Amino acid sequence: MKNKKFVRIVLIPVFxxxxxxIIMPIVAGLGMSFLDYNPLRxxxxxxxxxxxxxxxxxxNFKIALVNTLVFVIVTVCIxxxxxxxxxxxxxxxxxxxxxxxxxxIFFLPCVxxxxxxxxxxxxxxxxxxxxxxxxxxxxxxxxxxxxxxxxSMVMISIIIFTIWADxxxxxxxxxxxxxxxxxxxxxxxxxDGANGFQKFRYxxxxxxxxxxxxxxxxxLISHFQMFAQxxxxxxxNGPANSGLVLTSYIYKTAFETKDMGYASAISMVLFIIxxxxxxxxxxxxxxxxxx
Amino acid sequence: xxxxxxREQVVRFSIFLLLALIAVFFILPYIWMIxxxxxxxxxxxxSPKNIFPEHFTLDAYIKVLTNSPFxxxxxxxxxxxxTNTLVILFVSAIVGxxxxxxxxxxxxxxxxxxxxxxxxxxxTTMIPSFLLxxxxxxxxxxGALIFPTFVNAFGIYxxxxxxxxxxxxxxxxAKLDGAGDITIFFRIVxxxxxxxxxxxxxxxxxxxxxxxxxxxxxxxxxxxxxxxxALSFFAQQHTADLAAQMAASALIMIPVTIVFMTFQKYFIKxxxxxxxx
Numbered sequence: 001m002k003n004k005k006f007v008r009i010v011l012i013p014v015f016x017x018x019x020x021x022i023i024m025p026i027v028a029g030l031g032m033s034f035l036d037y038n039p040l041r042x043x044x045x046x047x048x049x050x051x052x053x054x055x056x057x058x059x060n061f062k063i064a065l066v067n068t069l070v071f072v073i074v075t076v077c078i079x080x081x082x083x084x085x086x087x088x089x090x091x092x093x094x095x096x097x098x099x100x101x102x103x104x105i106f107f108l109p110c111v112x113x114x115x116x117x118x119x120x121x122x123x124x125x126x127x128x129x130x131x132x133x134x135x136x137x138x139x140x141x142x143x144x145x146x147x148x149x150x151x152s153m154v155m156i157s158i159i160i161f162t163i164w165a166d167x168x169x170x171x172x173x174x175x176x177x178x179x180x181x182x183x184x185x186x187x188x189x190x191x192d193g194a195n196g197f198q199k200f201r202y203x204x205x206x207x208x209x210x211x212x213x214x215x216x217x218x219x220l221i222s223h224f225q226m227f228a229q230x231x232x233x234x235x236x237n238g239p240a241n242s243g244l245v246l247t248s249y250i251y252k253t254a255f256e257t258k259d260m261g262y263a264s265a266i267s268m269v270l271f272i273i274x275x276x277x278x279x280x281x282x283x284x285x286x287x288x289x290x291x
Numbered sequence: 292x293x294x295x296x297x298r299e300q301v302v303r304f305s306i307f308l309l310l311a312l313i314a315v316f317f318i319l320p321y322i323w324m325i326x327x328x329x330x331x332x333x334x335x336x337x338s339p340k341n342i343f344p345e346h347f348t349l350d351a352y353i354k355v356l357t358n359s360p361f362x363x364x365x366x367x368x369x370x371x372x373x374t375n376t377l378v379i380l381f382v383s384a385i386v387g388x389x390x391x392x393x394x395x396x397x398x399x400x401x402x403x404x405x406x407x408x409x410x411x412x413x414x415t416t417m418i419p420s421f422l423l424x425x426x427x428x429x430x431x432x433x434g435a436l437i438f439p440t441f442v443n444a445f446g447i448y449x450x451x452x453x454x455x456x457x458x459x460x461x462x463x464x465a466k467l468d469g470a471g472d473i474t475i476f477f478r479i480v481x482x483x484x485x486x487x488x489x490x491x492x493x494x495x496x497x498x499x500x501x502x503x504x505x506x507x508x509x510x511x512x513x514x515x516x517x518x519x520x521a522l523s524f525f526a527q528q529h530t531a532d533l534a535a536q537m538a539a540s541a542l543i544m545i546p547v548t549i550v551f552m553t554f555q556k557y558f559i560k561x562x563x564x565x566x567x568x
Contacts, residue, residue: 001393001462006472010389011401014382014442021420021439022408028419039422086313089306098307104555105314107562108321111551113501115519116540119526120324123536130339130533132323164317169562176563225412228503232523250414255508260418271415278410 026271029264037261044261051265061266063241064249067155068270071245072223075159079219083167087174088200103175107168114165114228121161122148122233148234151242158229158243165229166222170215177211178204217281224274227251246270321544328352328537335533351538355525358535361542363514364521371436371517372499379443379495380488386442387450387487388480392462402451409444413504421508435509436517440499446491449565453487454480490561493554500547518543 033051037044055061090102109117125132126147134144147157185203194202205212227247230237237244237252246266254263327335328351330344338345355361390402420439421430429435457480465475481488506520516524522543529535551558 001459001466002395003393003472004395007389007393007395010385014386015401017442018405018408020423021442022411022416025416025419025423026411028422029415032418039425086310089310092303092306100555100559102310102314103559104552105317107559108317108548108551111497111547111558112544113503113519113522113547115501115503115522116543117320119522119536119540120320123526123533124323124327125320130335132319135339164320172559172562173565221410221412225414227414228519231503231507232526247414250417251504251507254418255421260422264418267412267415267418270412274410274412 029267032261033265033268035261037264038258039260040258047261051262054262055265055269060241060244060249064244064246064266065269067241067243068224068245068247071155071159071162071226072220075162076216076219076223078159079163079167079170079223080216082163083170083215084174086167086171087178088204090171090175091178099175103168103172106171109165110168112165115232117165118161118229118232126157126233148243149239151238151240154234154238154242158233161229161233162223162226166219170219173211173215174208177208177215180211181207213281213284217278220277220281221274224270321548324537324541324544328534328541330534332532332534351532351534352542354532354535355539355542359521359525359539360514361521361539364516364518367433367515368500368517368519371433372496374433374437375440375499376492376495378437378441379446380492382441383443383446383450383491384481384484384488385476386447387452387484388454388476390447391451391454392457392459392480405442405444405447409448417504417508424509429509431510431512431515433515436499436502436505443491443495445565446495449487449491450484453484457483486561486564489557490564493558493561494565497547 034046034048035044036047036050086102086106090099093099093102124130128134128144128146128149131147133147137144145153147153181204185207186199189199189203225247226245230243230245230248231251234243237248246269250263250266250270253266254260326343329347329349330341331346331348331350334341334345386405390398390405424430424435424439429438461479462475465479470478501519502517503519503523506517507523510516510520513521513524522539525539526536
């Protein structure tokens with residue numbers, strides 16, 4: 001169909017909005033990363049690549065980068081594997097009631113505001129003395145763990161929390177994806193004597209391809225941007241900065257230290273990481289499975 | 292044959308048990324939150340071994356509702372979330388429709404630009420956005436959280452995918468009957484992409500109801516806060532009062548949880564749909 005006037009009326013405001021609120025901020029952010037920018041000063045000097053040179057010498061940045069990568073890689077791997085297994089188990093039930101009951105329960109934490117769950121876990125589950133986690137461990141005869149007080153435990157605790165809080169989305173997406181695979185494929189494989197693992201490896205995984213690629217990419221992108229739990233559940237980035245990630249470092253630098261030029265430089269690093277992952281993913285998924 | 296059925300039943304039952312065990316782990320934090328919210332902070336601290344409240348009390352809830360402008364926060368959250376959801380639904384649907392059914396120059400490029408914005412992390416745009424909002428005089432107003440959200444790339448993408456499935460003949464014949472572009476959009480297209488609109492409504496509602504980063508940057512005055520920001524503020528103000536923090540968390544979680552349980556079927560279908568396209 002053609003109607004220049006209608007297309008213009010719809011698209012021009014939309015693109016003006018995008019330029020103002022997305023494209024301009026990206027460009028401005030890039031520009032600011034070359035300035036010594038502090039909103040409280042009237043003159044903000046151009047300092048070239050100094051902010052990026054500063055990154056290389058900044059120990060906190062290194063800690064934040066390593067923590068972010070560890071958090072994202074470990075959480076996303078566990079999330080994907082666990083949600084795939086849960087989806088597979090849920091789909092073994094024929095009754096729709098059982099299926100939707102489990103899907104609903106696993107999705108429950110996804111509807112709760114992350115801040116609220118962070119408060120609950122930080123103040124009622126993870127505390128050493130009156131936290132539920134240690135009470136359960138003790139009841140099982142195990143010794144207490146200093147979940148968010150011990151620098152070597154902080155990230156593990158946040159990963160456990162994040163999996164609890166976020167896995168429901170992927171369980172639902174994977175159960176829907178599995179439902180889309182024709183049942184006769186499995187029946188044919190059974191006739192040929194395939195076992196459960198073989199069916200999973202040679203039918204489920206390749207045929208789930210598109211859903212799998214989409215879910216992995218979306219989960220990666222969203223986990224790189226996670227912030228609420230790092231800001232609410234642990235105090236001041238945790239002991240010895242053990243819970244400092246790029247998002248919390250950017251926030252702290254920009255809005256607490258007001259060092260916005262440097263914060264913009266860090267945010268560019270985050271942007272480039274996400275952009276890189278997306279591009280690698282796009283390339284890797286050129287092969288499309290049709291069924 | 293009989294043996295095989297029995298074995299299958301055993302397998303199915305053990306899977307059920309395993310899933311039930313994991314399900315308990317998922318629900319436990321909620322139960323614990325609610326149990327603690329009915330205790331006094333003293334009881335939580337002094338007798339941590341009490342699972343059920345020894346002295347059942349509503350003090351924590353009373354404290355939250357009387358010591359803080361909870362209903363104002365609730366109203367702020369509701370206003371921002373509902374406005375954002377409605378605007379995003381309308382904009383996404385009409386833009387998705389235009390990209391799906393109209394021919395114009397640079398269509399592919401423009402659509403790629405829309406999709407590309409999905410990958411931009413909030414942290415990259417938030418500093419300049421904050422400065423812009425401040426310049427526009429919107430800092431500390433609901434507008435700071437409403438105006439920047441109108442165009443939602445994911446929503447446009449989802450609506451376009453659904454519009455693609457509407458047969459061209461239906462629209463052509465409406466056109467022959469003399470229907471204008473706007474009429475066709477409201478009368479024909481919108482009803483046909485209802486499932487996408489439903490899914491998107493759920494998605495945007497959850498996103499803005501639960502958003503923490505943007506309110507944290509854009510709002511500073513207590514009376515303007517939205518619920519998630521207000522909760523973190525309240526928790527800092529009452530660090531020592533564990534019971535009040537649990538009650539405040541419960542008050543924030545329960546409304547969304549009830550909405551979710553009521554529309555559970557649509558939620559799950561909607562979320563599943565966003566992954567299928």
